[in-house]
Amino acid sequence: MKAYMVFDIGGTYIKYSVMNEAAEMFASGKVPTPQVGLESFLEEISEIVNGFKASFDIKGIALSSPGAVNTKTGIIGGASAIPYIHGVCMTDLIRERTRLPVTIENDANCAALAEGWIGTAKDTNYYICIVIGTGIGGSIVMNQSILRGANLHGGEFGYMILNDASGASGKKDLQSIWSLTASTRALVTEVETKKSLPTGTLTGEEVFHLAESKDVAAQESITQFYKKLAIGIYNLQYSLDPEKILIGGGISKRKEVIEGINAELSLLKDDTSTLTIEVEACQFDNDANLIGALFHYLKVHEPSIIS
Template sequence: MQALGIIDIGGTSIKFATWNGQTIQDRHAIDTPATKADFFELVTMEVTKMKQQRKITGVAISSPGAVNKLTGVVEGASAIPYIHNFPIQAELSERFGLPVSMENDANCAALAELDSGAGKTANSLIFLVIGTGVGGAVIVNHQIWHGAHLFGGEFGFMMADETHILSELGTAPSAVKRYLAAHPDVPAVSGKTLFELAANGDVAAQQEVQVLYHALAKAIYNLQYSFDPEKIVIGGAISNNAQLIPGINREIEAIRKQVKIASIKPDIVACQYHDEANLRGAVVDFEQTYAQV
């Protein structure tokens, strides 16, 4: 396996690393520049160092936004407006003097889990990233399903009930927001604290956590019967919560009791990689991209 440079573009910072064919090396992060010119200057300088120190043969990039693999354009929107709507992949390749691959960050994380993480035994999986909202990826036969409009995996837009989407009901920040709205006299709490309050008998906290469990369970049940993946992998900081998957499974069992013909129980697992997932997945995407050339 070849030596590669890796870049994970984020709204707050950009992570840089190298890949020696087996492991991630030289990992560090730098604040995301405010302008396109400063961005190009930074990434070009970092890749030049990689070329000198590690003799890399390509650069694998994880990016926010809807990455069009055919055009090399980052479509849609993100926290970094200047990376969108021009042929950024081609420009980066010219600046680096190396082949470049680009893929959406959630898709990269899913590829990492599929390749050597929680989904490594699977050919197909659904990856849900649960953070401020809900995103993720669909993988079929080891390939990302991008969708006709590059919206494959945008699970947060799914309707969770008659009036709310999944991102409004199925995340810890949304549960905290509902809890605080009903208890304006309570100091600000975190998602972790809300789960602790629920475990300690706070009825209002239990109700909001239950809403979260049910919304995620309903979405996962529907995804299982829509795509029939071998595994459903949960990512995001909430995946570290030992209560999460048992709570979702209880709600799925309740749904399966309602739907008598529902014979399949989704195989839900927590992700293995966390802050390394985008970097590792970008490498997988590079190898897939240039294996086809």
């Protein structure tokens, strides 16, 4: 059976799946990400691929990876929780081990591509995905292609400065950027501070549970969280003017989050700013990176399948 080996490289686990050209998964699993170095990582990937070759006609390998991925050279720039994957030609190294064609794409970009292929943004030519978690990242997609930018920073929405950026030393105050003012981590930190709790006491889910139980600190912080997100989204709509804006990350699965952001966006509409701006939740969750990595592979090696 013709199939593709797809990997989602994470700091804790490497997820994998054997998939066909329609993104149907025939076998899936995960293994701990090796912590001891590149050689162990390459051996793990090779063993998984070779283990499935007996049962499937594996045509190629698709990778989803953290970092500033150069899809043309196969080199992962930037930084991540897996230092040894950076600065080497990952596609060449895996190709040499497996004798199969290999593609690689950034994980956030993979998630966005999955949505445009068979998800919420299917049949949408121009959209952006905003992923909210520890920070805020995302992707800009036009005609099924990622807008990467001159420095591979296209979609790094979290770097936007939305507050007074002047710190006490005269340098930029990092707390002014969107990632550190409107991320899930920022929400949790704010509630922990208001309740005099040690850092790391709460999770995003627990903050929403507190709000549901009428905790005033949690309710007030969530209201401000929606406002801060709405302001950034408003700026993105007016600067990029996409057809759709999708929200990803674990928090996007809460219906009240999407409703809360949209309620705040509606308040920003006036006689001058007349656009109706609304967000939608991404369709895919844990499998998004795998689906998008497969799409990227097919686009590079078998474009007729997805055209």
